[in-house]
Amino acid sequence: MKKYKIAVAGTGYVGLSIAVLLSQHNEVYAVDIVPDRVNLINNKKSPIQDKEIEDYLLTKPLNLKATLDAAFAYSNADFVIIATPTNYDPQKNFFDTSAVEAVIKLVMTYNPNAVMVIKSTIPVGFTKTIREKTGSKNIIFSPEFLRESNALYDNLYPSRIIVGTDLKTKRLTEAAEDFARLLKEGAIKRTLIPCLWILLKLKL
Numbered sequence: 001m002k003k004y005k006i007a008v009a010g011t012g013y014v015g016l017s018i019a020v021l022l023s024q025h026n027e028v029y030a031v032d033i034v035p036d037r038v039n040l041i042n043n044k045k046s047p048i049q050d051k052e053i054e055d056y057l058l059t060k061p062l063n064l065k066a067t068l069d070a071a072f073a074y075s076n077a078d079f080v081i082i083a084t085p086t087n088y089d090p091q092k093n094f095f096d097t098s099a100v101e102a103v104i105k106l107v108m109t110y111n112p113n114a115v116m117v118i119k120s121t122i123p124v125g126f127t128k129t130i131r132e133k134t135g136s137k138n139i140i141f142s143p144e145f146l147r148e149s150n151a152l153y154d155n156l157y158p159s160r161i162i163v164g165t166d167l168k169t170k171r172l173t174e175a176a177e178d179f180a181r182l183l184k185e186g187a188i189k190r191t192l193i194p195c196l197w198i199l200l201k202l203k204l
């Protein structure tokens with residue numbers, strides 16, 4: 001399978017497990033805004049408690065670099081995977097999607113052709129709204145099902161892979177299929193993984 005350049009925004013449970021998974025076969029830059037996390041990863045230490053991530057960082061030949069330089073990482077990426085926090089804000093009764101939107105803004109500035117895959121938890125309708133708001137046709141959503149402390153394990157043995165797309169847009173549908181293949185390629189369990197494409201009802 002083709003090797004991709006991938007940037008992952010956020011090195012928490014979701015971002016770091018995906019960065020490690022994909023860096024077995026692709027060139028991956030893991031972007032964070034916290035210098036300590038970046039330093040730990042570049043020293044092959046995990047900033048989060050996760051047995052498989054700790055083990056893979058130490059023992060596997062990963063093509064993974066952590067960086068604070070988002071502009072550099074996003075400029076060179078085929079895919080930008082967004083795994084930043086979206087904490088629930090009880091005051092607004094809504095998820096705080098500002099970190100996701102900040103990443104999308106940077107990607108649109110430095111590399112608008114990159115396909116952005118949102119892995120963060122977002123409210124229903126967010127992908128459609130943000131595509132309309134930004135004018136980008138390159139944003140898709142793929143829900144994450146991992147458990148904290150078993151994050152990489154759950155991506156190595158996925159129970160299912162779901163990627164949203166707009167089936168009317170050939171490039172985006174191919175990108176969604178490629179992204180699902182990338183997740184499968186990094187997994188140990190590669191067979192009997194149900195894969196699902198979800199049609200986004202977008203007015204294009």
Ligand SMILES: NC(=O)c1ccc[n+]([C@@H]2O[C@H](COP(=O)([O-])OP(=O)(O)OC[C@H]3O[C@@H](n4cnc5c(N)ncnc54)[C@H](O)[C@@H]3O)[C@@H](O)[C@H]2O)c1
Nearest residue numbers: 010011012013014032033083084085086099120121144148
């Ligand atoms: N943890 C889970 O079990 C789980 C499961 C499914 C979905 N999710 C969702 O995935 C998202 C991430 O969850 P998590 O547990 O990995 O979060 P986390 O808080 O562990 O990690 C998020 C990381 O993103 C970094 N970050 C913040 N703003 C950034 C920016 N602008 N650019 C780059 N990095 C930035 C933070 O410094 C942090 O290291 C959330 O939306 C969460 O709801 C989490």
